[in-house]
Amino acid sequence: MSEDQQLRVSKITEGTVIDHVTGGQALNVLAILGIDGSGGEEVSIGMNVPSERLGRKDVVKVEGRELSQDEVDVLSLIAPAATINIVRDYDVVEKHRVERPSEVVGVLQCPNRNCITTKDEPVDSRFAVLEEGVRCAYCDTIIRESIADHIHVD
Amino acid sequence: MPQDHIISAKHLSRADIESVLDRAAEIAADPEAVADRHAGQLLGMLFFEPSTRTKMSFSAAMKRLGGDIVDMGPVDQSSVKKGESLADTVRVVEGYADALVMRHPLEGSAKMASEFVDVPLINAGDGAGQHPTQTLLDLYTIRESAGFSDLTVGIMGDLKYGRTVHSLAHALTTFDAQQHFVSPESLKLPRGVRYDLHEAGASMREHTELEEVLDSLDVLYVTRIQAERFPDEDEYRKVAGEYQIDAETLAAAKDDLVVMHPLPRVDEIAPDVDETDHARYFEQAHNGVPVRMALLDLILEGNL
Numbered sequence: 015m016s017e018d019q020q021l022r023v024s025k026i027t028e029g030t031v032i033d034h035v036t037g038g039q040a041l042n043v044l045a046i047l048g049i050d051g052s053g054g055e056e057v058s059i060g061m062n063v064p065s066e067r068l069g070r071k072d073v074v075k076v077e078g079r080e081l082s083q084d085e086v087d088v089l090s091l092i093a094p095a096a097t098i099n100i101v102r103d104y105d106v107v108e109k110h111r112v113e114r115p116s117e118v119v120g121v122l123q124c125p126n127r128n129c130i131t132t133k134d135e136p137v138d139s140r141f142a143v144l145e146e147g148v149r150c151a152y153c154d155t156i157i158r159e160s161i162a163d164h165i166h167v168d
Numbered sequence: 169m170p171q172d173h174i175i176s177a178k179h180l181s182r183a184d185i186e187s188v189l190d191r192a193a194e195i196a197a198d199p200e201a202v203a204d205r206h207a208g209q210l211l212g213m214l215f216f217e218p219s220t221r222t223k224m225s226f227s228a229a230m231k232r233l234g235g236d237i238v239d240m241g242p243v244d245q246s247s248v249k250k251g252e253s254l255a256d257t258v259r260v261v262e263g264y265a266d267a268l269v270m271r272h273p274l275e276g277s278a279k280m281a282s283e284f285v286d287v288p289l290i291n292a293g294d295g296a297g298q299h300p301t302q303t304l305l306d307l308y309t310i311r312e313s314a315g316f317s318d319l320t321v322g323i324m325g326d327l328k329y330g331r332t333v334h335s336l337a338h339a340l341t342t343f344d345a346q347q348h349f350v351s352p353e354s355l356k357l358p359r360g361v362r363y364d365l366h367e368a369g370a371s372m373r374e375h376t377e378l379e380e381v382l383d384s385l386d387v388l389y390v391t392r393i394q395a396e397r398f399p400d401e402d403e404y405r406k407v408a409g410e411y412q413i414d415a416e417t418l419a420a421a422k423d424d425l426v427v428m429h430p431l432p433r434v435d436e437i438a439p440d441v442d443e444t445d446h447a448r449y450f451e452q453a454h455n456g457v458p459v460r461m462a463l464l465d466l467i468l469e470g471n472l
Contacts, residue, residue: 056304128295130276137280144363152276153297154360 026086029077031099032089032107033036037062037070039092042162046088046121047081055079068095087115088122091148092162117142117151122167127152139166173282174463174472177300177335178364181343184472189308191462192455199232202461206468207234212265214240215292216248216259216272221431222292222302225456226464234425238264255284267467273326288467292316296329296358302430303335305459306389307343309452313426314386316343322381324350325411325436327357333391334361341370348381349374352407353399369417378413381439382421388413388446390429390436414438418446428452436468 033042040059049055056077065071072093079088080100087094090112100108120138124131131139131152141148147158157164195202211230215223227237240246240261248257254277260286262268262285270278278291278298293299308427310316321340327333327349337357340347347370349357356374357365365372375381382388393411398404412435418425429437429449441447466472 036386126275128273128275130254130272130274130294131278133274135253137283149360149363150276152279153295154275154358154364156359156363 016070026075026077026101027077027102027104028102029056029079029100030081031101032076032081032093033071033097034065034068034095035072035074035093036095037065037068037072039125039162040072040074041091042165043072043089045162045165046092047076047079047085049076071095073153082117084121086112087118088165090114091118091143105146114143118148121166122157122161122164124150124155125157125164126150126153126155129155142148172288173278174288174300174467175278175282176291176298177303178298178338180300180339180342185304185307185339185342187472188304188459188462188466189311191466192304192308192459195457195461196458196467199458199461201358202233202465205465209233209235209267209365209468210265210289211235211237211464212240212261212268213237214261214268214270214272216243216254216270216277217293219271219292221453221456222271222299225453226292226301228457228459229460232457233464235464237265245439248366251361254281258289259284267464272381290463290467291342293331294298295331296334297331299331299430300335300336301456301460301463302332302440304463305455306332306336306428306430307339308455309448310387310426310460313374313448313451314424314454316345319343319345319387320385321345321389322347322348322350322378322385323389323391324378326355326386326393326397327351327391328355329397330391333389334358334392337361337365337370337372338368338387338428341365341368344371348385349379350376350411352393352411354407355393364471378411378417379420385421385425387426387428388421390427390433392429392432392434392436408436410439412436413441415444417441418444421446 040061058075060073062070096112099106119140122141140151149156230237258281267288269290269292275295275297278294282289393408395404425446426448427446
């Protein structure tokens with residue numbers, strides 16, 4: 015990212031910059047992180063900014079928050095090219111690309127209303143990650159399109 | 169294997185299936201030899217939705233092995249009515265029995281339940297998901313009547329919601345059968361099953377008309393199309409009518425075509441087929457007992 019583009023969203027002191035997010039997916043990234051503004055988090059977003067690699071990309075910066083592995087796993091499903099930059103004291107101290115996990119647990123909600131995981135049972139949703147899409151480990155339902163629409167919201 | 173639970177046909181290898189079918193053939197040939205084999209052992213029956221054949225044949229199978237059953241009874245007279253979770257119910261009932269058989273209206277219920285118990289749990293149907301023990305008796309019937317070599321099977325009817333179809337399709341793939349799926353457009357195989365069949369390298373084709381494939385089939389497996397799958401009665405009648413067979417339909421089939429149906433049938437197989445040499449569905453239902461005896465025997469002995 016050139017310095018010029020980086021200035022579109024302000025620098026952060028401590029936290030995470032999620033870069034190279036598929037254009038238009040920034041709000042879904044926030045949904046995965048469970049950020050809706052009510053918790054008072056400081057968030058900056060750039061949407062559909064020019065990118066050499068992706069054409070258009072989104073950038074999400076979250077102050078005071080480092081992502082868990084679970085969060086990164088799900089992120090990889092909707093933003094496979096994303097890079098995660100951990101920032102401390104204005105410096106990027108860690109930078110890594112997301113990797114597609116073999117499964118994601120407790121993050122997506124099965125769209126099959128007849129699936130046991132959608133009922134009041136002590137079980138987390140569990141999806142195997144396929145080459146294209148994800149698949150419920152309980153009822154075998156496959157989600158290929160709009161995975162972000164199935165992010166579990168409490 | 170060894171495998172503690174029987175949840176889905178896709179987890180059964182060809183060797184697993186053959187060990188059950190071989191044992192079933194031994195038992196059918198000499199049922200007296202196993203009459204006391206599981207004396208003192210109990211099979212827990214958890215049927216959260218109605219069942220005639222599966223429940224009765226599991227009960228018969230356990231009793232013919234010398235064991236007995238403990239039955240939760242109808243849901244409306246059980247603790248489920250008080251709002252108990254399935255996870256709690258199975259954890260309690262596993263303390264009463266050496267193995268559990270469960271039917272439940274929700275997909276994935278058997279898999280989830282199996283994660284909460286240590287005794288073997290057998291899926292006797294989970295919603296529109298899987299019905300692996302039906303598949304074992306279907307395969308036994310196919311082996312006895314048509315054999316597995318160079319086998320071509322047509323599966324017709326409700327392929328979307330029919331759990332017996334999903335299980336059978338997985339299993340037939342392990343026997344390298346050529347499979348033809350015949351259904352209305354709206355009731356084609358679900359994406360998940362098609363994905364598995366492709367991944368497993370199944371030889372399969374989909375059709376909307378039986379006549380496209382009838383003369384090539386060794387086995388025709390017919391399933392019921394249910395009225396509630398359609399927006400209105402007229403549409404149902406129109407579509408379902410195209411997937412009914414009678415003796416005249418079968419005139420175009422091979423002489424030794426075997427016609428099967430998991431039952432109950434409504435009008436998808438006309439009564440005049442019963443009188444033909446093609447009909448094998450009642451024999452198929454009867455095979456439920458030796459096949460479930462074999463499965464219970466292998467599971468209770470820890471040999472599967």
